[in-house]
Amino acid sequence: DGGITQSPKYLFRKEGQNVTLSCEQNLNHDAMYWYRQDPGQGLRLIYYSQIVNDFQKGDIAEGYSVSREKKESFPLTVTSAQKNPTAFYLCASSIEDRGADTQYFGPGTRLTVL
């Protein structure tokens, strides 16, 4: 089955802890993205990567870090510096289609800070 997988589905974190969210895709897509979704707000871009070993900050990168060592994998670390990390986190990958990216999303990880 081709697709994007995210793990874990639910994650609980204590104050002051770093946690890493996994995102893997077997679609052979070059670009990958991390979004954060909060109630009543649109998806907000955290980080994105167009190619391996390269990534850029999105609109709300503070308190987050990423790596892109393999084409298939784009893990997101939520650090203790992120002041309000409780949210639904979505990973996406994309392929160029008729001049623009067509983004496909994973099932999401719901992070709760205790």
Added chain:
Amino acid sequence: QKEVEQDPGPLSVPEGAIVSLNCTYSNSAFQYFMWYRQYSRKGPELLMYTYSSGNKEDGRFTAQVDKSSKYISLFIRDSQPSDSATYLCAMTAFYGQNFVFGPGTRLSVLP
């Protein structure tokens, strides 16, 4: 003014109704428009993808873009309870530029 606006709903309709979901935007450079459907606690799934102005039909779904009014719509014919979800619009100007998403409209189709 937000770059992309959507009525958050909830929008409740009876089964079989025609549903109209809309987004307005402020950036006239946008020319690629997408609609995603998101079930509760799931990732969004791509429904429709349109370029520039005009209509695109796929089964019970029709996407409409009016660039002169900066207004896009998604119509659902013969709505079903399984259509109950949040619908997100997204748009971008060109390849390599990140998408801007609307906040989503929550739709309930009542049997």
